[in-house]
């Protein structure tokens with residue numbers, strides 16, 4: 621593990637009600653949160669996910685490229701990645717974009733260790749943060765950032781009604797003009813856990829509800845879409 625690591629204990633107050641949550645009710649059921657089925661905190665599970673995902677989702681490199689293209693015009697970026705996992709997106713962004721600082725936030729020590737392995741020398745430029753983004757206080761102390769990026773992780777709040785609160789909190793760490801890049805799967809008739817995924821049209825709506833403007837679709841493939849939104853300040 622690199623030295624620049626921060627371990628922060630979980631707080632007890634969970635993400636729950638609030639204006640934004642209730643405003644999302646129409647796009648979600650009132651189901652309970654879905655239990656964690658794949659626990660990425662287990663090292664063997666984390667490794668298996670990486671291998672299976674490489675085979676099952678061959679289109680992911682095109683999402684990495686779309687994240688990089690969206691960030692490319694910006695300089696000296698202070699970036700936070702939510703649910704950074706094995707560091708694949710971080711690696712592409714660090715190699716192809718002008719990055720001043722990179723915080724990789726994940727609740728899995730095992731994933732951070734795999735990310736450090738995957739990043740090699742680039743890991744020295746990353747601050748690994750162990751934190752649970754279901755806890756409302758997760759943004760505390762992260763400072764002001766220029767970009768928050770997240771890929772295939774927002775559904776890990778374990779219910780789509782938590783999406784707007786998650787994005788609202790992400791906006792609190794963004795400087796005026798800062799960008800959010802959010803990619804995740806959307807609901808299809810084949811979705812096995814419909815409580816986790818918003819409908820495709822509800823994804824940009826969630827960014828809007830969270831206070832973002834200039835919302836744009838950046839890439840779409842494999843029932844997954846990448847959206848960008850700007851923090852108006």
Ligand SMILES: C[S@@+](CC[C@H](N)C(=O)[O-])C[C@H]1O[C@@H](n2cnc3c(N)ncnc32)[C@H](O)[C@@H]1O
Pocket residue numbers: 660661702703704705706707708709725726727728731751752753754770771772773776777
């Ligand atoms: C499906 S993986 C995606 C990883 C990475 N974004 C990627 O696409 O390669 C989801 C990641 O979210 C992390 N995660 C799940 N629940 C989390 C939580 N409540 N707080 C922080 N990270 C979480 C997992 O540990 C895992 O690394």
